[in-house]
Every structure is written in C-alpha cells, then in structure tokens.
Amino acid sequence: MTDTRFHLARRRLLQGAASLVLAAPMLNRAWAQEATTLNMLAWYGHAEPDVVAEFEAANNVKFVPKYYSGGDNMVGLISQSPPGTYDLILSDAEYVQGLNEAGYIEELTPEDYNFADYFPEFQKFPGNWKDGKLFSVVTRFGFLGVAYNTEALTEKEVDTYAVYWSDKIKGKVGHYDWHLPNLGQISLLNGNASPYDIDAAAWTSVMDKARSLRPQIGGFFDYGGTFSSLKDGQMLAMAGIGDWITGVLQKNGAKVASHIPQEGGLQWSECFCIGKGSPKADLAKKWIQYITSAKGQVKSAEMAAYPALIPNRKGWDLLGQVDPAEAKRQGMTKDAGNAMDLIRSGRIKFRQWPVQQDLGTWNDFWSDYKGA
Numbered sequence: 001m002t003d004t005r006f007h008l009a010r011r012r013l014l015q016g017a018a019s020l021v022l023a024a025p026m027l028n029r030a031w032a033q034e035a036t037t038l039n040m041l042a043w044y045g046h047a048e049p050d051v052v053a054e055f056e057a058a059n060n061v062k063f064v065p066k067y068y069s070g071g072d073n074m075v076g077l078i079s080q081s082p083p084g085t086y087d088l089i090l091s092d093a094e095y096v097q098g099l100n101e102a103g104y105i106e107e108l109t110p111e112d113y114n115f116a117d118y119f120p121e122f123q124k125f126p127g128n129w130k131d132g133k134l135f136s137v138v139t140r141f142g143f144l145g146v147a148y149n150t151e152a153l154t155e156k157e158v159d160t161y162a163v164y165w166s167d168k169i170k171g172k173v174g175h176y177d178w179h180l181p182n183l184g185q186i187s188l189l190n191g192n193a194s195p196y197d198i199d200a201a202a203w204t205s206v207m208d209k210a211r212s213l214r215p216q217i218g219g220f221f222d223y224g225g226t227f228s229s230l231k232d233g234q235m236l237a238m239a240g241i242g243d244w245i246t247g248v249l250q251k252n253g254a255k256v257a258s259h260i261p262q263e264g265g266l267q268w269s270e271c272f273c274i275g276k277g278s279p280k281a282d283l284a285k286k287w288i289q290y291i292t293s294a295k296g297q298v299k300s301a302e303m304a305a306y307p308a309l310i311p312n313r314k315g316w317d318l319l320g321q322v323d324p325a326e327a328k329r330q331g332m333t334k335d336a337g338n339a340m341d342l343i344r345s346g347r348i349k350f351r352q353w354p355v356q357q358d359l360g361t362w363n364d365f366w367s368d369y370k371g372a
Contacts (some may be wrong), residue, residue, distance in 0.1 A: 035062040038049070038116060038287065041077060042067060042090035043270070044223060045305020054299075055290050061283065069222050070178045071095040072363065078104050083277035084218070087284045093269035094180070094352040096136045106271040108134040112285055113292060119340055122311035126350060128271060136271035139286050140300045140308035143267055143339075143348060144181050145244060145260040147230065147238040147246050158237070158259045161189040169215050169236045174229055176240035177220040180351055181266060185239055186210050188263040188349070195266070197355035199269035207365055214372050230256050241347035243330070244268070250329075260342065266351045284292040294318045309339050 035056070040047045052246045056062060068074045070090050078086065078099070099105045107192055113134075146158040151272070152172075157163050160273045164173050175182050178335060181198075187195035187206050198206065198297035221229055221238075224295050226245055229235040234336050238245075242258045249256045272291065274284045290296045297315025302323060309330055310316065320327045331339040342348055353359050 001330070024260070033060060035060050036280065036283060037062050037064050038087045038283060040065045040088040040090070040209035041074065041086040041275075042088070043069070045303050046090055046224045048295045048305060050302075050304045051299050055287060059283070059286065075099070084275065086275040087278040087280045088287060089273045089275050090135060091273055092138075093125065093138060093271050093350070095305055096127045096271055096273065097130055098132055098249040099273060100135045103116045105135055106274050106276055106278070106281060108137065108274065108285075113137050113289065117294070117314045119313055121299075121340070121343060125269070125311075126292050127269070136273040137292055138269050138271045138311055139291055139297075140310055141267055141269040142244045142308050143258075143260055143265045143342070144185070144240065144242040144351070145258050147234060147241045147256065147258045149230070149236040150255045152255050155257075155259055158261060160261045161185050161263055163205050164213055164216060164237060164239055168238060170216045172219055172234075172236040173213070173216045175220045176220055176238060177370075178240060179362050180353075181240035181268070183210065183362060183366070184266050184349075184351055188266070195349055196352045199356055203357055210369055211349065211372070214369065220370055230254065230293055244308060247307040247330070248305070260347060264349060267348045268351050293356045296321060301330065301332070343371065
C-alpha cells in the first residue's frame with residue numbers, strides 16, 4: 001500500500017512539473033514587461049531596424065515613427081498634434097529655434113551629452129543653443145551641391161551651378177521640392193557670400209535667376225521621386241540635394257554622383273530634440289546619448305535610407321575601423337581635403353532660414369515658381 005501511494009505521488013509530481021514546463025512560455029510572456037514605445041517624428045530611416053534595433057533590444061523599447069519630408073511639413077505635423085505626442089523630434093538645425101519659440105521642444109541639460117568628443121565646430125553648433133541654453137543636439141550633417149548623372153555630365157561641367165541652364169540637359173533638370181536648398185544654391189551662384197542673408201535687391205535677383213531656370217525643369221520631386229528619377233535617368237541633374245541621395249544610388253550601382261561646385265555648397269544638419277510634454281523624456285535623452293556615441297554615430301553615418309557625415313571625432317575613428325571604404329567615400333578620414341577641411345576652407349555655408357525676408361516670402365515665391 002505504501003509503495004502504491006509512493007508511485008501515485010511520484011506520477012502527480014512529474015505531471016505537475018510537465019505542466020509547469022509547458023506553461024513556462026506563457027508565464028514568461030505574461031510576466032515579461034511590455035516594451036515601452038517611443039514616438040519619433042523624423043526624416044525617413046531614423047527609426048528603421050538598421051539604426052534602432054540594438055537600442056530597442058537593450059532598453060526594451062519600440063520606436064513608433066512618423067516620417068516627414070521637409071521642415072515645413074515637420075512643423076505642420078507638430079502644430080496639429082497635442083503636446084506630448086512626440087517624444088523625439090528630429091529637426092533640421094534651421095528649424096530648431098522656431099520649434100523652441102513655439103514651445104514645441106524641451107530645454108536640454110548640456111552635461112548630459114559628451115560634446116567633448118565632437119569636433120570643435122559642432123560643440124556650440126548654431127541652432128542648438130539659444131541664450132546659452134541647449135535645445136537640440138546635432139547628430140549628422142551633409143553637403144548639398146550638384147547631383148548629376150555621370151554618363152551625361154562630367155565633373156568639370158558640374159563645377160558650377162550654371163550647369164542647370166545647359167542646353168544638353170534641358171527638360172532633364174529636377175528640383176528636390178523644398179525652397180531653402182534650391183534658392184540657396186541660386187543665391188550662391190549669384191555671388192552672395194551669405195546666401196540666406198541678402199537684401200531686397202539681391203532677393204529680387206535670386207527670383208529673376210530662378211525664373212530663368214524654369215524652362216529647364218522637368219519636375220519637382222519628394223524623396224522617393226528624386227531617388228527614382230535619378231536612378232532611371234529621367235533627370236540628369238538635380239538641384240537641392242547631395243550625397244544623402246546619390247550616395248545610396250551609388251551603392252546600388254547607379255551612375256550618379258554629387259559635387260561641390262566652385263560657388264560653394266550648403267550644409268544640412270539634423271538635430272534631435274525632446275518633444276515638449278513627453279512623458280518619456282528620460283528615455284528620449286538616453287536615445288540621444290546613444291545615437292551621439294561613437295557606436296551610434298557609425299550607425300547614423302551608414303544609415304540605409306541615406307548616408308551622412310557625423311560630428312563625433314570618435315565616430316570617425318570607429319567608422320574607419322569597421323567600414324574604411326565608406327569612411328573614405330564620405331571623406332571622414334584624416335586625409336587632406338576631408339569633410340572638416342571643406343568646412344574650414346569656407347566653401348560650405350549653413351542652410352538656414354532667410355534673414356532679411358520672412359520665411360513665408362520664400363515659400364510663396366517657390367509656390368509661384370512651381371506653378372509657372
């Protein structure tokens with residue numbers, strides 16, 4: 001009798017253990033903490049797996065992106081959303097102070113970010129700061145020049161923005177559909193050393209020059225349209241962009257390139273802000289710390305959606321170790337003529353809001369120009 005009871009008890013124990021083993025996955029799922037969501041407003045690519053997967057896994061986070069194209073579109077999306085909608089906002093540098101003045105972003109604590117690893121030019125980067133207070137952190141940048149089909153045009157031919165008026169590419173010149181980069185390039189062509197700080201006469205000259213280009217234009221394109229029209233040869237030159245698009249196309253074998261002409265180039269700069277009223281500001285800060293670290297900077301430089309230069313010196317060093325070909329292609333090496341040398345030579349001007357005209361004035365002209 002005792003022996004029978006022993007076997008029954010043993011059988012029940014084993015059955016119970018088996019039930020626990022079978023139930024374990026469900027129990028683990030039930031006990032596992034659900035991933036925290038971070039809402040990010042950004043240009044396409046910034047919340048894709050090649051950039052965020054490592055951070056998501058390490059911090060039990062899931063990014064929920066809302067992608068935009070162009071700073072005006074970004075401002076419109078924020079203005080239509082209640083405070084706290086976006087935990088992270090990726091803004092072009094020239095829009096940061098507008099976001100600040102509108103009360104859309106939080107003030108940041110400078111000591112939270114390792115600016116000592118940045119090149120000196122980016123440690124007190126224009127747009128990030130206002131009256132000694134920090135509102136965003138620059139994470140990546142790039143140059144805008146002439147983007148062109150290398151089978152149709154030579155580097156010598158594109159060494160001036162005047163190439164856009166060439167008879168050989170009439171009807172094959174495209175515009176990336178945003179007034180700031182396009183009109184900034186025409187302002188440089190007109191000889192304005194500060195392309196966005198021009199008086200009424202210089203602004204009239206820019207408008208007149210732009211109107212003379214209109215018969216050359218084959219279309220106005222968003223990111224996807226710019227990408228495809230250059231790839232298939234529909235457009236042989238594209239105004240208002242640079243390696244952030246042609247670099248991706250080159251990697252896929254397209255015969256395109258970007259060149260900074262003799263008149264100089266423009267610099268776009270992307271900065272992360274924390275959205276006003278974000279309930280997850282600490283986690284948003286942790287993301288900015290990650291993406292501005294050397295490891296995060298390499299991911300940013302190699303972002304699949306579009307490549308970029310990075311402001312972190314240690315990021316340059318690490319990129320040179322893990323992907324020397326890309327470091328060389330983008331000019332992030334210690335060789336003469338690198339990206340920082342180009343900036344320090346004075347050939348690159350910051351893209352910014354117009355100084356002596358209202359932003360709406362430029363936007364209104366662009367709308368009229370497109371409709372002509």
